[in-house]
Amino acid sequence: MGFFKKIKKAFGGNVEEPQTPEIQEEEIETVDTAEPEVEEEVEIVEEAEPEVEEEVETVEEAEPEVEEEVETVEEAEPEVEEEVETVEEAEPEVEEEVEIVEEAEPEVEEEVEIVEEAEPEVEKEVETVEAVEPEVEESSEKMAKGLKKTRRTFSQVFNELLSNFRKVDEDFFEELEETLITADVGFETAMRITEDLRKEVKLQNAKKQEDVQRVIIDKLVEVYEEQGQDENNEINLQKDGLTVMLFVGVNGVGKTTSIGKLANQYRLEGKKVLMAAADTFRAGAIDQLVVWGERAQVEVIRGNAGGDPAAVVYDAIEQAKAQEADVLLVDTAGRLQNKVNLMKELEKIKRIIQREIPDAPHEVLLVLDATTGQNAMVQAKQFKEVTDVTGLVLTKLDGTAKGGIVLAIRNELHLPVKLVGLGEGLADLYPFKPEEYVQGLFKGLMD
Numbered sequence: 123m124g125f126f127k128k129i130k131k132a133f134g135g136n137v138e139e140p141q142t143p144e145i146q147e148e149e150i151e152t153v154d155t156a157e158p159e160v161e162e163e164v165e166i167v168e169e170a171e172p173e174v175e176e177e178v179e180t181v182e183e184a185e186p187e188v189e190e191e192v193e194t195v196e197e198a199e200p201e202v203e204e205e206v207e208t209v210e211e212a213e214p215e216v217e218e219e220v221e222i223v224e225e226a227e228p229e230v231e232e233e234v235e236i237v238e239e240a241e242p243e244v245e246k247e248v249e250t251v252e253a254v255e256p257e258v259e260e261s262s263e264k265m266a267k268g269l270k271k272t273r274r275t276f277s278q279v280f281n282e283l284l285s286n287f288r289k290v291d292e293d294f295f296e297e298l299e300e301t302l303i304t305a306d307v308g309f310e311t312a313m314r315i316t317e318d319l320r321k322e323v324k325l326q327n328a329k330k331q332e333d334v335q336r337v338i339i340d341k342l343v344e345v346y347e348e349q350g351q352d353e354n355n356e357i358n359l360q361k362d363g364l365t366v367m368l369f370v371g372v373n374g375v376g377k378t379t380s381i382g383k384l385a386n387q388y389r390l391e392g393k394k395v396l397m398a399a400a401d402t403f404r405a406g407a408i409d410q411l412v413v414w415g416e417r418a419q420v421e422v423i424r425g426n427a428g429g430d431p432a433a434v435v436y437d438a439i440e441q442a443k444a445q446e447a448d449v450l451l452v453d454t455a456g457r458l459q460n461k462v463n464l465m466k467e468l469e470k471i472k473r474i475i476q477r478e479i480p481d482a483p484h485e486v487l488l489v490l491d492a493t494t495g496q497n498a499m500v501q502a503k504q505f506k507e508v509t510d511v512t513g514l515v516l517t518k519l520d521g522t523a524k525g526g527i528v529l530a531i532r533n534e535l536h537l538p539v540k541l542v543g544l545g546e547g548l549a550d551l552y553p554f555k556p557e558e559y560v561q562g563l564f565k566g567l568m569d
């Protein structure tokens with residue numbers, strides 16, 4: 123198999139199945155849930171209309187039939203009765219009703235789901251709140267532990283590669299490139315590292331397995347560090363005054379969880395923190411943030427489901443100013459009908475913030491689920507097009523074998539990872555320290 127074919131094969135799965143439309147797919151789901159209900163209504167309306175017509179034509183001859191029909195309508199849907207009355211005069215009203223049904227019904231369903239999920243979390247709060255501080259102190263230990271799965275995969279694949287190789291020839295480099303791609307470091311990064319290694323191995327005349335291994339690790343660390351030289355991995359916290367952070371990302375990546383964890387950390391540091399539930403697209407998202415507010419003991423500014431998110435943000439800024447808060451964390455919706463809507467909504471939110479605090483928001487953090495590997499990359503690309511992302515929160519790094527994604531994101535998108543999630547608990551969010559991460563990743567290999 124040719125060089126490029128091989129690479130394509132190894133990488134193909136990830137490239138071919140991008141979840142480009144994650145935002146849209148979710149949207150489609152919403153529409154799908156709503157449609158049958160809408161159809162039902164529409165059908166009933168359609169059924170009703172001819173009946174009315176018939177009534178006009180055959181009033182005298184066929185009165186009993188009309189009665190029967192009216193009865194049927196009454197049994198099926200009391201609402202139809204109203205429609206039957208108004209169909210002739212006010213057809214547009216029927217349309218309006220259809221629209222309302224589309225929006226309202228899925229929200230109710232989702233809310234029910236989240237309420238169910240939320241309750242056990244409240245119970246957990248009591249157990250975890252007090253255990254927060256000691257855990258924070260063991261950050262590097264936790265990082266090493268969280269990365270166990272990722273590291274194992276890295277070590278495994280590299281050890282297999284190295285123990286199988288006989289000589290450092292072109293076949294070896296092709297294998298190496300494939301191995302790097304499998305570890306999710308990204309296509310471009312894998313190509314570049316292999317290219318550099320070709321030169322380096324020759325230069326250092328590395329022939330023995332240990333020598334080649336050392337060169338590979340050195341190179342990976344070097345590439346990683348070199349790419350991050352100008353990056354600011356720190357959260358842009360204001361020394362004086364309010365720091366406003368927007369959180370963006372698709373549903374389920376761990377956005378609300380990360381906001382809750384961060385709120386808790388800042389509160390423990392003695393900061394006055396507020397959270398804004400500006401994901402008004404789903405009622406459940408608001409409830410979920412409120413639950414996290416209770417866990418983190420931080421006030422949540424909220425509006426009504428379906429309301430204007432920018433209005434919630436405005437209220438939150440006013441509150442934050444009145445209470446002289448240090449940090450305002452804003453949860454936004456990651457799922458809108460399409461990219462344009464999402465972009466418009468985020469722009470509007472930003473405008474509202476900037477009207478009150480010109481240099482804010484101080485961070486726009488994109489939350490990505492590390493377990494989705496290359497799909498997280500696709501989301502990052504999409505959100506970069508939608509808004510100015512200032513950094514990443516990479517969640518669920520504790521449960522993934524795809525930790526190489528950090529390299530891919532840094533090298534291909536040049537977005538700094540600012541926080542990493544290493545568990546579901548209140549204390550499981552950590553500032554991202556590149557050296558710690560690289561060491562954690564290659565620990566087994568370097569010992």
Ligand SMILES: Nc1nc2c(ncn2[C@@H]2O[C@H](COP(=O)(O)OP(=O)(O)OP(=O)(O)O)[C@@H](O)[C@H]2O)c(=O)[nH]1
Pocket residue numbers: 371372373374375376377378379380407410517518519520521542543544545546550
């Ligand atoms: N293992 C692990 N699980 C996490 C981490 N962060 C979040 N989760 C879990 O991921 C799931 C989704 O998290 P949410 O915070 O609800 O995600 P979201 O992006 O806010 O999603 P929506 O509320 O649907 O918008 C929850 O079960 C979290 O407990 C993490 O760092 N590690």
